[in-house]
Amino acid sequence: MKRIMTRSLAIWFVTIAFLAGIILLGVRVILYHNQWVQQPFNGHIASAGGLGKAGKIYDRDGNVLAYSENGERYYSDDQTTREALLHVVGDESLNISTAVQSMYNNSLSGYNFLIGVAVPDSLRPNGDLKLTVDSDSCRAAYTALGGHKGACVVYNYKTGEVLCDVSTPTYDPANRPVITEENEKEYDGVYLDNVVSSTFTPGSVFKIVTAAAAIENIPDIDSRTFTCNGELEGFGETIRCADGEVHGEQSFSQAFANSCNCAFAEIANLIGEEKLKETAEKMGFNSDRFRMSDIPIAKSHYDATGQGSNALAWSGIGQHEDLANPLHMAMICSAVANGGTATSPYLLQDTGNLLEKLGIHTNKAGNVEMMSPSTASRLQTLMRGAAENYAYGYGVSIAGLNFCAKTGTAEVGEDKAPTSWFVGYTEDEAHPYAFAAVVVEGGYGVEAATPVIDAAISALAY
Ligand SMILES: [Zn+2]
DSSP: OHHHHHHHHHHHHHHHHHHHHHHHHHHHHHHHHHHHHHSSHHHHHHHHHHHHTTTOOOOOOOOOEEETTEEEEEEOOOOOHHHHHHHHHHOOOOOTTSHHHHHTTHHHOOOOOBBBBBBOOOGSSOOOOSSSOOOHHHHHHHHHTOOSHHHHEEEEEEEEEEEEEESSSSGGGOOOOOTEEEEEETTTTSSOOOOHOOOBGGGGHHHHHHHHHHHHHHHHGGOOOEESSSSOOTTOOOOEEEOOOOOOEEEHHHHHHTTTTHHHHHHHHOHHHHHHHHEEEETTOOOOEETTTTOOOOOOBBOOTTTTHHHHHHHHHTTTTTOHHHHHHHHHHHHHHSEEEOOOBBOOOOOOOHHHHHHHOOOOOEEEOOOOHHHHHHHHHHHHHHHHHHHHHHHHBBBBBBBEEEEEEEEEOSSSOEEEEEOOOEESSSEEEEEEEEEEEEHHHHTTTHHHHHHHHHHOOO
């Protein structure tokens, strides 16, 4: 009897171990099938970085951005298009991890979890992907960046479609450079799409956040006046207004339109460190939850708590340790345009194909409430006022459309030219675009970054 008990226990043990093994295998297949299918021993799809038989990539107008023939991967016939769209499309090296060819390698290979790739080519899903980007707009932005390091993003704040996503430096995927010690400076950060993966010191574009916090926390902000003598000593290290300007006595809205550092240093201290951080976090700072389709958007940083009034003053004018991602800034502008709710950006068009739906996600992530409708409405007025300043004072035009905006000129070090920013949105039913451009060491934002947005949006509007 005892022997039978022992044997039946042993059989039970073997059975349970076997079932556990099957379950573990099943779980591993579900979790890791994407990596396994791209292994080199899968020779039928692993040529040309797994792209030898990959589907076509189209822009929104049906222009072919990439395709495969005889096991080789080819790109647009036009070199400027190839360079402008490198960070969106990617290349066979797959070094640009956020590019479509890296992120959606399996979908492009026609690989599907249910049917695998072990079917004849004629029966495989074609794996074509259609993007939301407009290659004319990307080319125009790339040309306008004029060889500077930077980023330009434009997206439809009603639908979330990303129309322009350009990052520099770039290279020609049809003629990949060999990066050596001699030329590595030229290609510094070349594998990052600055639109989604980088953060920069925001400078005065952060005043949008400080202004939102002021509106929400200082009840009489509109009846206050701020006197600017060109510099402010009260908080320790001297804070100066740009270009030696002296703005004199101003209202809150005038201080925003003038981008007065002295007034905003004072305003940041009136708000207080906790409240300013709270507003920044509601607008998405210190969070990595945003995505463009499945592509992660880098975390913007804001924190001046426990560091005293000087740090708080500098942080309120977008300096200190502040860092902002360009697409995140465009999302904040979309929230202002939409009455407080930011539209989630996406890059892959949903074609409605069932097989594609099983394998890929256009991932139109939920929209994000960033501020109250009344705060959004007040920011609209402030940003419209600033835009009028740029239009009348500096001749800035954004494809001849009405727009609301803020420029920024971020100091990044004694021996470097400042980083320039331009963020905002167009007020136009047919062309509802939120935008952000960054030009590293570009000089003043109003001069360096506004032409990039004008070029990108002119290509969309005409
Ligand atoms: Zn000033």
